[in-house]
Amino acid sequence: MKVRDVQHAVLPRTTAEEGSRQNAVVSLRRLLNSKVRPRNVGIFESEAAPAFAERHGRQPQSHEEVREAFLMSPGYRMWSAANRSAQEMIWVSVGEPTYRDLERMEQATKELIEADDKLGSLSLDSSYDPSPEVADVDIHLQPGGYAMNRSDYDVVSGALYECGGNVFSFGQGIGRGDSKAGVIMRLLNEEFDGFKPAKMLDIGCSAGAASAAYPAEWPDVEIHAVDLGAGMLRYGHARAESLGVAVHFHQMDASDMRFEDESFDLVVSHNLMHEIGEEKRRAMIGESFRLARPGGIVIHQDVAIRNQPTLVHEIERDWDTHFNGEVHWNTYATANLQADMIAAGFPEDNVVEHDLSALHGMANNRWYAISGRKPI
Amino acid sequence: MTNQAQAIAALIESARGQRPQSLDNREAEETLNIALALLVELSVANDRIDRLERLVAEMRGEDVATLRDIRYEGEVAEQRQDATDALLMRALRVLIDPRAQANE
Ligand SMILES: C[S@@+](CC[C@H](N)C(=O)[O-])C[C@H]1O[C@@H](n2cnc3c(N)ncnc32)[C@H](O)[C@@H]1O
Numbered sequence: 372m373k374v375r376d377v378q379h380a381v382l383p384r385t386t387a388e389e390g391s392r393q394n395a396v397v398s399l400r401r402l403l404n405s406k407v408r409p410r411n412v413g414i415f416e417s418e419a420a421p422a423f424a425e426r427h428g429r430q431p432q433s434h435e436e437v438r439e440a441f442l443m444s445p446g447y448r449m450w451s452a453a454n455r456s457a458q459e460m461i462w463v464s465v466g467e468p469t470y471r472d473l474e475r476m477e478q479a480t481k482e483l484i485e486a487d488d489k490l491g492s493l494s495l496d497s498s499y500d501p502s503p504e505v506a507d508v509d510i511h512l513q514p515g516g517y518a519m520n521r522s523d524y525d526v527v528s529g530a531l532y533e534c535g536g537n538v539f540s541f542g543q544g545i546g547r548g549d550s551k552a553g554v555i556m557r558l559l560n561e562e563f564d565g566f567k568p569a570k571m572l573d574i575g576c577s578a579g580a581a582s583a584a585y586p587a588e589w590p591d592v593e594i595h596a597v598d599l600g601a602g603m604l605r606y607g608h609a610r611a612e613s614l615g616v617a618v619h620f621h622q623m624d625a626s627d628m629r630f631e632d633e634s635f636d637l638v639v640s641h642n643l644m645h646e647i648g649e650e651k652r653r654a655m656i657g658e659s660f661r662l663a664r665p666g667g668i669v670i671h672q673d674v675a676i677r678n679q680p681t682l683v684h685e686i687e688r689d690w691d692t693h694f695n696g697e698v699h700w701n702t703y704a705t706a707n708l709q710a711d712m713i714a715a716g717f718p719e720d721n722v723v724e725h726d727l728s729a730l731h732g733m734a735n736n737r738w739y740a741i742s743g744r745k746p747i
Numbered sequence: 748m749t750n751q752a753q754a755i756a757a758l759i760e761s762a763r764g765q766r767p768q769s770l771d772n773r774e775a776e777e778t779l780n781i782a783l784a785l786l787v788e789l790s791v792a793n794d795r796i797d798r799l800e801r802l803v804a805e806m807r808g809e810d811v812a813t814l815r816d817i818r819y820e821g822e823v824a825e826q827r828q829d830a831t832d833a834l835l836m837r838a839l840r841v842l843i844d845p846r847a848q849a850n851e
Contacts, residue, residue, distance in 0.1 A: 387794075387798075388791055388794075388795070391790065391791040391794035391795075392787060392788075392790075392791050394790075394794075395786075395787040395790035395791060396787060398790070399783065399786070399787065442769075448769045448770050448771070449769075449770070449779075451769035452768075452769035452770050452780075453779065453783060455767075456780045456783045456784075457783065459780075460783070460784065462758060462762075463755060463758060463759070464787075466754070466755070466757070466759075467755050467758065468754075469754075469758070470749055470753070470754035470755075471749050471750075471751060471754040473749065507763075508763075508764065509762060509763050509764050512762070514758055514759070514761040514762040514763070515761040515763070519761070693767060694767055696764060
């Protein structure tokens with residue numbers, strides 16, 4: 372199943388003009404990413420380090436000093452201002468059709484949620500207070516954030532996430548045919564003898580794009596998906612029903628999930644680790660171990676920003692922490708995930724880090740994953 | 748029903764947190780944002796013009812490239828040049844403004 376650019380009943384219906392605007396933002400971001408941003412590391416040598424040396428009489432050394440030096444360079448500052456502006460315009464370009472079409476989308480959601488012949492399910496927990504480290508922040512500047520929940524049929528956060536995610540990804544050069552779920556299915560084929568789960572869990576599912584892609588490929592799999600945001604889950608549920616795939620959505624915290632021990636053959640998370648702090652991450656990885664059955668597989672996939680060659684590259688990558696509301700970006704980028712997996716209970720010799728190529732898109736688009744298998 | 752301006756306002760007003768600045772000067776940063784937004788709108792307008800060109804070409808039974816290659820000389824060319832000069836004059840007005848920078 373395609374994951375990006377899928378048509379379904381709760382997707383905002385964009386006018387041709389709104390489509391043009393989203394395309395223009397894609398083009399702007401593509402240019403910034405492919406032609407302007409790659410100059411930053413060079414600019415560090417030519418502008419930033421000399422400016423720092425002139426002021427302080429020595430070369431920048433620590434994280435803070437490298438960051439300070441970057442901000443002393445006009446070239447870097449101009450890119451940073453433009454990149455922030457482009458990121459904000461992503462949300463304007465998808466927010467206008469979302470709020471304009473919202474009445475229809477909420478009605479479609481209501482009908483899909485209340486239908487008698489549903490394939491999957493939605494369980495929201497009104498007593499749950501979404502983790503403030505995520506709920507209180509507009510991560511990647513998505514207005515209202517992941518946990519926004521405006522009314523009983525609100526789907527704004529899900530619509531913004533899905534549509535904004537597409538504009539973002541295409542602007543990164545990620546192809547329309549790419550799929551993080553597809554990358555994990557390929558990994559299972561290549562490295563785990565074509566392992567196919569009967570029951571699986573997707574943690575931090577957002578609008579459920581990956582969660583719906585698994586049962587589309589494996590019609591017999593029973594899939595459960597967890598997120599903290601009610602608006603996000605409602606949207607994901609209505610989306611999956613509209614696409615005709617069975618997914619069971621649950622509002623829970625990734626660090627404390629209400630499933631029995633050893634419930635799943637496969638536990639995955641996609642792009643979750645970079646959104647959460649250290650403590651949550653360790654608890655989430657611990658939960659993934661607890662919930663996997665003996666012999667089951669756990670794969671946590673995320674963005675390929677780890678293992679930067681130099682401190683200058685690392686600080687350049689860390690822009691998102693300071694300018695894009697990605698408060699845990701660097702925590703994730705520099706974490707010892709292998710140690711977290713081992714602490715969770717995975718035997719040292721079966722924890723593996725993977726550098727994965729995307730299914731489609733520019734050749735330098737890659738994904739990171741770490742996997743472990745629970746001993747029998 | 749929500750109109751376009753209301754929809755855009757709803758989105759803008761739902762943003763939380765602070766807005767870190769990259770440039771030394773806040774006015775410059777905000778002006779850059781406006782310029783980039785206009786760049787996006789220019790691209791949107793170009794798409795609209797392109798749609799019309801294609802429709803007109805189709806109605807005339809000719810290739811859109813042929814339609815786009817129509818050039819004018821003489822009086823029409825002069826009118827276009829005047830219009831371009833006027834556009835630039837409006838856009839770059841501040842560069843031509845005779846008043847000197849006030850001290851405060
Ligand atoms: C970047 S999104 C990943 C979305 C999706 N898996 C994908 O790949 O498209 C991260 C998601 O994790 C969710 N999340 C963050 N912290 C969480 C927590 N403590 N418990 C449950 N979900 C959480 C957020 O609400 C958000 O929807």
